[in-house]
Amino acid sequence: MAEWTECMNFGITIARQASKVILEAFRAKKDVMLKSSPADLVTETDQRVEKMLISRIRERYPTHKFIGEESVAAGEKLELTDSPTWIIDPIDGTVNFVHRFPFVAISIAFAVNKQTEFGIVYSCVEDKMYRAQRGGGAFVNDVPLHTSGQEDITKSLVVTEIGAERDCLALCTMTTNIMNLLAIPIQGIRAVGTAAVDMVLVATGGADAYYHIGMHCWDIAASALIVTEAGGVVLDTDGSEFDMMSRKVIAASSMPVAKRIAQVVRAFPCTRDDEDPARVNNGGHCISSGL
Numbered sequence: 475m476a477e478w479t480e481c482m483n484f485g486i487t488i489a490r491q492a493s494k495v496i497l498e499a500f501r502a503k504k505d506v507m508l509k510s511s512p513a514d515l516v517t518e519t520d521q522r523v524e525k526m527l528i529s530r531i532r533e534r535y536p537t538h539k540f541i542g543e544e545s546v547a548a549g550e551k552l553e554l555t556d557s558p559t560w561i562i563d564p565i566d567g568t569v570n571f572v573h574r575f576p577f578v579a580i581s582i583a584f585a586v587n588k589q590t591e592f593g594i595v596y597s598c599v600e601d602k603m604y605r606a607q608r609g610g611g612a613f614v615n616d617v618p619l620h621t622s623g624q625e626d627i628t629k630s631l632v633v634t635e636i637g638a639e640r641d642c643l644a645l646c647t648m649t650t651n652i653m654n655l656l657a658i659p660i661q662g663i664r665a666v667g668t669a670a671v672d673m674v675l676v677a678t679g680g681a682d683a684y685y686h687i688g689m690h691c692w693d694i695a696a697s698a699l700i701v702t703e704a705g706g707v708v709l710d711t712d713g714s715e716f717d718m719m720s721r722k723v724i725a726a727s728s729m730p731v732a733k734r735i736a737q738v739v740r741a742f743p744c745t746r747d748d749e750d751p752a753r754v755n756n757g758g759h760c761i762s763s764g765l
């Protein structure tokens with residue numbers, strides 16, 4: 475664990491530096507581009523911040539590998555090998571960033587032998603630095619984090635996202651999931667607009683669970699470790715072992731809450747992050763049945 479502390483501290487330093495660029499642009503006029511759907515946005519700031527993070531890391535650790543959201547969007551192959559790999563979302567919550575909705579995060583995970591060694595989620599507007607090292611606990615601004623430990627789904631507050639999909643199958647699946655959870659009943663549904671912040675709220679105890687279908691490894695790799703190091707549970711939406719490439723996740727305060735959500739939530743078909751995007755008919759997004 476201590477082996478990667480220096481890397482994590484460097485990641486925290488460059489996340490703070492990148493945040494300055496994001497916050498300066500947050501208030502400025504933005505040129506917005508579309509990726510896989512009318513709600514899947516990217517700006518020049520996303521691209522600039524990712525380039526800045528990768529170049530600073532590469533300068534210090536020239537043998538390390540990268541999986542960056544905007545590098546993959548520009549055509550780079552998404553492949554997680556056993557090499558030390560930085561998994562980066564330069565702005566998680568780009569729709570929020572474009573609208574000046576004050577929740578945007580930088581998410582940086584670091585994996586070796588395909589196992590996440592540390593995760594950093596910096597919620598820039600809030601100035602909250604969430605971090606965890608495998609086996610070392612989870613913290614926000616250096617204060618220890620613990621989940622709520624809630625085991626009763628009927629006493630739970632659940633976070634999710636509607637995501638960028640706008641096809642009927644995805645929208646029907648996601649709204650049906652929300653309706654079926656509310657009918658249990660649960661005490662509420664929330665959506666912050668950034669998967670990374672959604673998920674670290676489970677680590678803080680402020681939410682009892684988060685689930686989503688369609689997000690990507692860079693959205694959640696860091697926050698998944700932060701949740702487990704805070705005493706939480708992270709699974710696939712079908713209740714099986716979490717796989718950051720599957721694009722389906724449940725993070726919860728306890729196993730009973732996670733398993734109850736897995737019983738209710740249904741996924742729509744999604745290509746895995748590590749599947750060849752050429753096999754996908756809409757640029758790497760979730761495939762709909764065209765209903």
Ligand SMILES: O=P([O-])([O-])O[C@@H]1[C@@H](O)[C@H](O)[C@@H](O)[C@H](O)[C@@H]1O
Pocket residue numbers: 515543563565566567568569635636637638639667668669670689690693
């Ligand atoms: O694109 P981005 O802002 O980095 O990441 C976003 C996620 O944080 C969000 O939870 C999801 O609903 C969006 O579809 C998008 O993936």
Ligand SMILES: [Mg+2]
Pocket residue numbers: 563565566567669692693
């Ligand atoms: Mg993201």
Ligand SMILES: [Mg+2]
Pocket residue numbers: 520543563564565566567568
């Ligand atoms: Mg992003």
